[in-house]
Amino acid sequence: MPAISFQSVCKTYPNAKRQTSPAVRALDDVSFDIQPGEFFGLLGPNGAGKTSLISILAGLSRASSGTVTVHGSNVVRDYADARRKLGIVPQELVFDPFFTVREALRIQSGYFSIKNNDAWIDELLDSLGLADKANANMRQLSGGMKRRVLVAQALVHKPRVIVLDEPTAGVDVELRQTLWQFIARLNKQGSTVLLTTHYLEEAEALCSRIAMLKQGRVVALAQTSDLLSAASSNVLRFKIDSELPISLARQARVTGRIVQFPAHNAHEIEQYLAAVRQAGLVAEDVEIRKADLEDVFLDVMSGKSGVRA
Numbered sequence: 444m445p446a447i448s449f450q451s452v453c454k455t456y457p458n459a460k461r462q463t464s465p466a467v468r469a470l471d472d473v474s475f476d477i478q479p480g481e482f483f484g485l486l487g488p489n490g491a492g493k494t495s496l497i498s499i500l501a502g503l504s505r506a507s508s509g510t511v512t513v514h515g516s517n518v519v520r521d522y523a524d525a526r527r528k529l530g531i532v533p534q535e536l537v538f539d540p541f542f543t544v545r546e547a548l549r550i551q552s553g554y555f556s557i558k559n560n561d562a563w564i565d566e567l568l569d570s571l572g573l574a575d576k577a578n579a580n581m582r583q584l585s586g587g588m589k590r591r592v593l594v595a596q597a598l599v600h601k602p603r604v605i606v607l608d609e610p611t612a613g614v615d616v617e618l619r620q621t622l623w624q625f626i627a628r629l630n631k632q633g634s635t636v637l638l639t640t641h642y643l644e645e646a647e648a649l650c651s652r653i654a655m656l657k658q659g660r661v662v663a664l665a666q667t668s669d670l671l672s673a674a675s676s677n678v679l680r681f682k683i684d685s686e687l688p689i690s691l692a693r694q695a696r697v698t699g700r701i702v703q704f705p706a707h708n709a710h711e712i713e714q715y716l717a718a719v720r721q722a723g724l725v726a727e728d729v730e731i732r733k734a735d736l737e738d739v740f741l742d743v744m745s746g747k748s749g750v751r752a
Contacts, residue, residue, distance in 0.1 A: 446603065446635035482636045488657070514528050591622075676734060
């Protein structure tokens with residue numbers, strides 16, 4: 444039995460600009476399963492439908508058609524049972540300013556009829572670096588500390604499935620390391636993890652399998668290793684101090700001083716470097732690297748990749 448099953452899920456919204464216009468389709472026949480114990484990544488650009496899918500899974504929104512189950516519990520018909528099996532860390536920093544961290548976790552436990560679980564709460568506080576903030580009021584915490592509390596609240600009832608919706612957005616390196624060490628330990632102990640993130644290096648390092656959404660449809664679904672091995676090219680990477688000519692810039696991925704070109708062979712590499720020299724530019728720190736998940740993601744979103752769902 445899958446830990447999470449999405450079957451033919453569609454979601455449409457009324458067109459906010461014109462009532463007579465066709466409805467906006469946020470999800471279009473999305474189907475895939477996540478197996479128990481998987482660390483699964485759900486990737487896509489803004490507006491691809493990731494948040495809509497997570498909202499339906501959490502019971503915060505209803506699919507226009509299709510079914511979603513959590514360990515066999517339908518998220519609509521068996522809402523309470525499905526919700527008990529889920530621990531969800533939302534994107535937004537939502538907190539009650541009137542309680543301490545420990546009180547917030549006890550209250551969250553009460554939503555699931557759990558009492559006398561201070562030992563587990565203490566373990567969560569310690570594992571997430573919150574032990575010294577246990578008696579601090581929530582409104583006194585920094586944004587990063589509030590994010591840690593959200594993670595603790597999602598885990599306080601020991602859910603079988605953990606859903607992390609952009610959990611490290613805007614947080615420091617220390618929290619990222621602390622969070623991933625703890626989540627990886629829970630995953631090894633059998634918890635299923637569903638992660639959405641824009642930090643593709645995290646997804647590449649953590650997720651064994653990945654689905655990519657584009658305009659509400661699954662456009663890639665495969666093992667992470669298979670996605671990487673299917674990458675169309677290596678990457679030529681170097682630094683420059685001036686702008687590339689437009690003809691070259693159209694073929695490159697430019698981030699500040701760093702320029703990256705897809706390179707299938709040595710001839711292409713020499714052609715790129717020769718074009719840079721002819722433009723009067725000096726390439727520094729030149730290197731050839733294997734394509735990473737970001738390269739694969741950009742290829743899939745642009746339609747250049749041979750990877751398909």
